[in-house]
Amino acid sequence: MNSCKNEASAHPRYRLPLAARFSVAALVVLLSGCSFNDLKPVSSLQEPGNASETLADSGATLSPSAWPNQTWWSSFNDKQLDNLVEEALAQSPTLRSAAARVRQANAMEVIEGASLLPHIEASASTTRERFSSNGTTPAPVKGTWQNVDQATLNVGYELDFWGKNREAVEAAVGRRKALEVDSRAASLILSSAVVQTYIALQDTYEQLDVAQALLNQQIDIEKLTQQRFTAELGSQIDIKQSQASLPASRANIAALKEMIELNQNKLASLLGQGPDRDRSITRPRMLASNHVVMPSNIPAELVGHRPDVVAQRWRVEASGHEIEVAKARFYPNVNLTAFVGLQSLAFSTFNDHSSRILGVSPAISLPIFEGGRLRGNLSAQNAAYDLAVENYNQTVVDALRDIADQLSSLRWLKERMAQQVDAVNTAQAASDLVNLRYGAGLATYLQVLATENATLAQKRQLVTLESRALSLQANLSRALGGGYRPELPVTSPANSTVVDKS
Template sequence: MNTRNHQPSTRGTATLHISKYTSIAVLLGALSGCAFSDLTTSAHMREPQGMEQTLADSDLKLSAAAWPSETWWTSYNDAQLNALVAEALSGSPTLRAAAARVHQANALEDIQGASLLPNAEIGMSVTRERFSSNGTTPAPAKGTWQNVHQGTFNLGYELDFWGKNREAVRAAVGRRHALEVDERAASLMLSTSVVQAYIALQDNYEQLDLAQALLDQQEQIEKLTQQRFEAELGTQIDIKQSQAALPASRANIAALKEVIELNQNKLASLLGKGPDRGRTITRPRMRASSTVTLPTNLPAELIGHRPDVVAQRWRVEASGHEIEVAKARFYPNVNLTSFIGMQSLAFDTFNDHSSRILGVSPAISLPIFEGGRLRGNLDAQNAAYDLAVENYNQTVIDALRDIADQIASLRWLKERLAQQNEAVATAQAASDLVSSRYAAGLATYLQVLATQNATLAEKRQLVTLKSRALSLQANLSRALGGGYRPQIQPDADVTSTAAKKS
């Protein structure tokens, strides 16, 4: 009888050992789950709600297609503004820093994703070694110095039974997506800042026009006062009063020119350029839209249009996966390593078939006593998740308030503009009447001065309200997400994508 046929092969023995290790790992894993069952999260995500009455009372047109476009600033019909925003988005250090953070997150995701794949390496070594005379090394090598030549191909793989590595990759993907959305949010804030600074610059120029028109009028009245004095219809006091108003008006014009230059510097800074770039920015020619339209599907779709809300949602997603990673650390690690290669004391026999070496090494490690480190880590991840959820909830609340503020302001701006136009017309009529009476010698210069100041104040307020109309439209576009459309929702399965990248 050939007994060799009844001996288990080396390969069969290794498979049997691996199966035993796997069974042990599953058993130990079942026991480990009891160590953290009392640690849970407490926060819950809120969905945006409570905008229905605000929309109904807004007196603004509602449309399902009213979400802003990605280039929402083009609605102002100002070619220079379009060029400035494009320049800012292409040259801003802030956006380049955001892009660098996304690049860094991509690299970290690649590093984390490598844990899902086998690890292979080639090792070559020559070791000068003295073998023990009383060890396992046989004669003639024992008790002598020898060179040990070894070359191996090593392969290692962690059997991710509990999903620790997969969840870590999911968390890395979530953090990367959050930073990508942060980059979009930074772009939105930058474009909004450029538009708002441009609106302020236009307001400065229009206020300068009013101040210059007032100065021209005052100079005409000063000449008229001189003529009245020469015709013995006025006094020296009237002349001094008319002359006294001129320096104040010129000082006001100088102050407005200063503000214009400061706003040009601000715009140059937003473009990522020096102050000289601001000197080339000419007078804005923006026009406010006659109609403002709101989306009818607020607030249900708000979480998909506001980049700050989407970014926080991705952070919640990443924190949830980090909890799963922390839980998996309670379970045993199961690693499988193997090697194949050549080993020889003499270099000339290194390539002989008899010098080959081969080994397989399954290993299981289970934390027994770690001083509460694993429970503390899981508890910290639970707290981080709760913090991410509450940050998300607060971001949603702030987003709803932001939109409601813009709606409320737009709602009342129409009435304010109507009343202000009437106030300007009334003040201008009074000023014209008093000026005519003054030319005819029927009014005093103080009356002229009073009506001029009143008219100027009303016109300034009207210019401010018109600039506010432009600003509110920009703020509404920003509050509605500025044309952002997420390509991947936070709840999507992204594990396979991360594994492929690694």
């Protein structure tokens, strides 16, 4: 009978407290999860808009494999341009800065990853100490000076039950991936800037050709005017009028030569070089393509070919993991620490087996009252996620608009070019006819001047449109991602949501 009583009394003493502990722990975790269930992101990733009608109306040939290659500038068939872009990509301080940011993010990823592993450290110390005569130290040590020698091996590990550390590592991975893609975006921006400056340089050279041809024509007309005056077919006024146009044309040529040097200086700067580098940059010889081939499914695949879109997508991923880190902070932290070593008051006994010390210290901490700091932190991470999502959505919209702009401009440029060629031919024919009549004494110099100005204006416009064709070709390659083939996040951009682990 007494044994039964003893067994009955053992149950509440040993089993109930253990069950109660688990119940209390489960209740604490449940209450922690309920304390933030009302805090969630409000934004979601959107599907890219349709572009089938835009592609169909563009007049371009459609092909699933028509994305630009990584050396898209080689399509202009200018070897000097190829060399300049390669030099810029190799020497630019901007790209080296982007690479440094990637290395910095990689180091932060390593730091975050260290939290998933145990940390082990060794320590050793020797202390000369006088022990109190009235303290807890017993005789014969109390009241004496002693050397305390100690060496320990310390081990610590955080039990990541709620995934806080794992999510922090994933967030660091997302940030590093975003910066890697930003580096590729910077390369695309730099190569586009080199190409566009090179196009401007070629345009200036061609404008110079037009201006020089006009000057030569004006010199010939001035000689013809002198001959007409000698033959008493003209007046001194005609001579002065013909001579008055020469300084203005020479001034225009000087301005164009200045613009050539400025564009060369800009190219040298884009290459990360000093102004002397531009001395070896010769006249561009770029050729525009007469046939445009476009990818057939731009909206669906654009997110995998535009580095700016992909970088924003990785930032969304990182923000999603940061939310999970913020949620895990509501739950208890469980840490294990242990040490093993030697401790002795005399160095002669330091290595004795009896000098060994051992210790294990499990610890748990739970936030009970923190003044709303954890909820505020989670709210901030939710807002950061919403911001990243909306930035992604806007980047996709801007990317589609960018492509649509290039296609619209290319489509209408064909018609403008055809009309401009007719305008140049008509103006040149009229100028030639007036010059013949002027030589025969049947037209005035004012008529010659008027037709010259009209022809010059039309030729300048044609040169501008030819440069515009080159620029649009470069812009289209840039808008399509410049040959980028990234590593995409695991989740689908259109369906990605933050996983609620509460």
